[in-house]
Amino acid sequence: MAIPNGPTLNIRGFFDFNFGVGSVANPLVFPIVSNGCGTCGNPVTPPHTAFQAGEFDLFLTSKLSDHLSFLGEVVLGPDVTNEFGVDIERYQLTYKANPYFSASAGRFHTSIGYYNTAYHHGNWFSTAEGRPIMYLFEDSGGVLPVHMVGVSFTGEVPRTEKLGLHWNAEVGNGNTSTPAAETSVQNFYSDRNFKATNLAAYVKPQFLPGLQLGGSWYHDGLSPAGLPEVRQNIESAYIVYFNSDWEFLNEAVLLSNHLLGTTRPFRSPMAYTQLARKFGIYRPYFRYQYISDNVKDPVNILKGTYYGPSIGIRVDFADYAAFKLQFNHLFQSSQPAGNGLNAQLAFTF
């Protein structure tokens, strides 16, 4: 319903449709895990051949005033039960006072690393078919708190225009303390009073447009049932470069879960590198990723070591549609190495 002289709602859609072959083809469920011990209990991910709907993503924006805007992202997608579920993945009201300060409240992607805030639920934007394993969404088995429900503050640092220094600070509900919980993101009820905090910064130097370097530090306290309190730290660092032809992404994250009263934390290092080059409408790419989640860590749902290459090609056969073909090979400490080939049509409408 149009409101005379009122805000206008803009809707843009994103969708992807896939055909996958193999055990590690599916970019959303990758691999399937349940409370295994890492080397002895994880169920073997069966090979599958299937046409699959990806995420039907409705991206909503509205400008309420010169300084106030709203962003929302509603995603409908199926899972292994073949049911379609609806998630409100993002909703944030943002007040932008000036280039140096803006504040948002709602549910957003936590500013950990680069990929998590650069790419959301529309696969058309990303060169590769799916997210690196370290940035999998919580309901796909991801270990990082990629979503946060809370408040976020960000802006440029004054007098650093040549360096392009930006800052970001966030406070909100961290993920649930229970690894096996059906829903990890605490949208309504928080199982503890402790709030997660995240500080991030990045530079985009003018001397080399397209270059961005940054890092973040996340801290939370979890209260898993039957266990001591856990202090969680997540540090990230990245360097990325884009120009009209090249894309080069490099990120590293260290997740540490420290049970109070014990001497050492459980550390889980993760990293990936991705390189792509554009040749007209064709963009071949290569990604190599590594993630090692300590098998003794009682907090992580994903356990074990996973690493391997993905190689693919993206073809922008239309301005707003792309075809991608990607082969994945993944060493998995809990089961034999997996292979997968996935074809994807990704588009915006």
Place this chain on the structure above:
Amino acid sequence: MRTTFLFLAFALAAFLVCSAAEPELAVVVHKSTTVDAVSSGDLRLMILGEKSKWPDGKKVTAIETLLDSPERALLLKTVCKMTDAVLKRYYMHAAFTGTEISAPKEVASSEALKQFVARTPGAIGCILASDVDDTVKVLKVDGAAPGEAAYKLR
């Protein structure tokens, strides 16, 4: 020796003729704009919508001509350093990540761009240097003005 000299003289003459013939993009602003020069980095940020304020606090209003115009082609090549398809995706991606940036307003011709800039404090646009008149102010870019050897927007 004489042949080499003649060859070099011919090459130099050809270079000078070709350089002189290259169209240049002039950065034009409202006459009340207090700055006389801008860096190529800042210019790019203003055109891409990432820099929204002049040093005196006035709002930057970026203007561009339609896609098929020679000014737009030069702007994409020398300032934005992107193709039009990449630029569209850039604006869409900015909106998708919640980054509030404003794409330049679009006008039908360089004459319309000049008229808009002439009446709008804070406006900035790019037209062919040959189309500049006294209704707008021309900014130096990286210390050089159109016509100077060091000027890069060509």
